[in-house]
Amino acid sequence: MERFFDLVFSTLALIILSPLLFPIIVILRFSGEGEIFFLQDRIGKSGKVFKLFKFATMLKDSPNIGSGTLTIKNDPRILPVGKLLRKTKINELPQLLNIFFGDMSLIGPRPLAIQNFNSYSKEIQNTITLVRPGLSGIGSIIFRNEEEIIDEKNASIDFYNNLIAPYKGSLEQWFVSNKGIFIYFLSIFVTIWAVLFPKTKLAWKLFKDLPEPPNELKEKLHYFN
Secondary structure, three states: OHHHHHHHHHHHHHHHHHHHHHHHHHHHHOOOOOOOEEEEEEEOHHHOEEEEEEEOOEOOOHHHOOOOOOOOOOOOOEOHHHHHHHHOOHHHOOHHHHHHHOOOEEEOOOOOOHHHHOOOOHHHHHHHOOOOOEEEOHHHHHOOOHHHHOOHHHOOHHHHHHHHHHHHHHHHHHHHHHOOHHHHHHHHHHHHHHHHOOOOOHHHHHOOOOOOOOHHHHOOOOOOO
């Protein structure tokens, strides 16, 4: 059922948003490094690797510079136009093509680069690869300000592996265990609400049985008990 809505919504969105997407394509082509799309290997359903589409917002060789696949607050690798695209999440819109092609769903666990995927335990890896990854989802909603959490003082693989990854993984496991058409549409609504009101605590109010975050992350994740 979700796949039907994925196909319908992604097709409609690509058509409706085309007046926005085409000017962005032109701007990116003639600014920065001239790159339009950033394609990166991500882990999908059944562990299959696919190419994830994003608008190019960072230096071309950014995965091999600085903090690698982790993006931090005020990351110096982000291009001028990229700052706006990332802040508004417009850089994620090309993933509508991934949804249309069947690599992703509108709602699901966030598709991770191989390095970040390996930060999850085998149990979490086996669980989240049971479903298609999502443009948004519980993990994406709760960690919508992840770049701010991973600021310069927290920009380490250990911080990600020992604190963020285990909790984000538990959120993705919660989704897989509770997925269904109700969670699908509720997650779409909360995603839109969170884009409009970034500091909202609505997710904690609507998804009442989410795993509780570690104390170090509660304030940063706007935790509501």
